[in-house]
Amino acid sequence: MVEIATQAGAVARARVPLNRTRVLSAAVALADEGGVDALSMRRIAQALGVVPMALYKHVANKNELLDGMIDVLVGEIDPPVEGIGWKAAVRRRVLSARRMLLRHPWAPEVIEARMKTRAAPTPALLEYLDSMVGVFRAGGFPVDLVHHALHVMGSRLLGFSQELFEDRPGRPADGDALAPEEMAARFPHLAELAMAVAHDPESVVGSGCDDQFEFEFALDLTLDGLERLLNAS
Missing domain, CATH: 1.10.10.60 (Homeodomain-like)
Known part of the structure; x- marks a missing residue:
């Protein structure tokens, strides 16, 4: 049966x-x-x-399949909200992109790989980036400051960021890792920092970090800095 x-x-x-x-x-x-x-x-x-x-x-092939999959995911990002100011609009949309990536944890690696090998981003990704530029421009950003904003935000516009100490769950332990005592003796400042923060074993930005908090902290810091530059321009 x-x-x-x-x-x-x-x-x-x-x-x-x-x-x-x-x-x-x-x-x-x-x-x-x-x-x-x-x-x-x-x-x-x-x-x-x-x-x-x-x-x-x-x-036609695996690369076209991956490009199409990226476009499907970009289509899940909420559209920009009008009438709330550029800063809130960018923040809301970036966090929507992050929620999308949390639903599809394989996506950042694919997006990064295809961005390196394609002559240009996929059509849906271009449309998304174009609309984000539009949000900045509508907020009063001159073109040169928008250019700098895109550089400083980087992959954070798509809801993820590359971390200095990447330690994904399930990643094999490095055979060259130092014992805690030796780590403390040779690198006291890093050891102090590691002992001071609360550790989250499921974090993808390093055991000890709250992924969402760290992402929003960096996002808000960036947006605050861009706001100061805009006000000074």
Whole structure:
């Protein structure tokens, strides 16, 4: 009975016309489930109840698939809110981007990798960045200050930031790591800092850090600094 039900489900899925949106949605769901490294055309085809070759009518290759997945995720970011001022509008949208990335933890690595290899960002990403520039411009920012703002905010505009001490959960321990006593003797200031902060073992910015607090702290510090520059211009 289970086999019959499985076959019936596959037939039902196959009756729904295959399109690019379905392919990308299935790919995102599989990446959420098992990580982007486990993603393959075969697995996507199985999820959709089609043969792998059917997918290539909608995505030409793995890179086009990843680009399309990025655009799907960017589409989840809330649109800009009007009438609340540039600072609040940028903050709200960046935090919306962060909530999206927390739903799809594989995304930052893919976004960074594709940004390095593509000639330009994906269409949806360009639209998002263009709208963010529009928020700054509507807030009175001159073009040169917008340019500096984009540089200083960097990937934080998309809800993530590169950390100096990256220590993701599940990352293998470094065999060269120092014992606490030796660490304290050789690097007393770092040891003092490590002992002073409350540690969160699930943090992706280093065991000890509250990811959300640190992200918002840096975001607010950046926005405050940009506000001072705008007022002085």
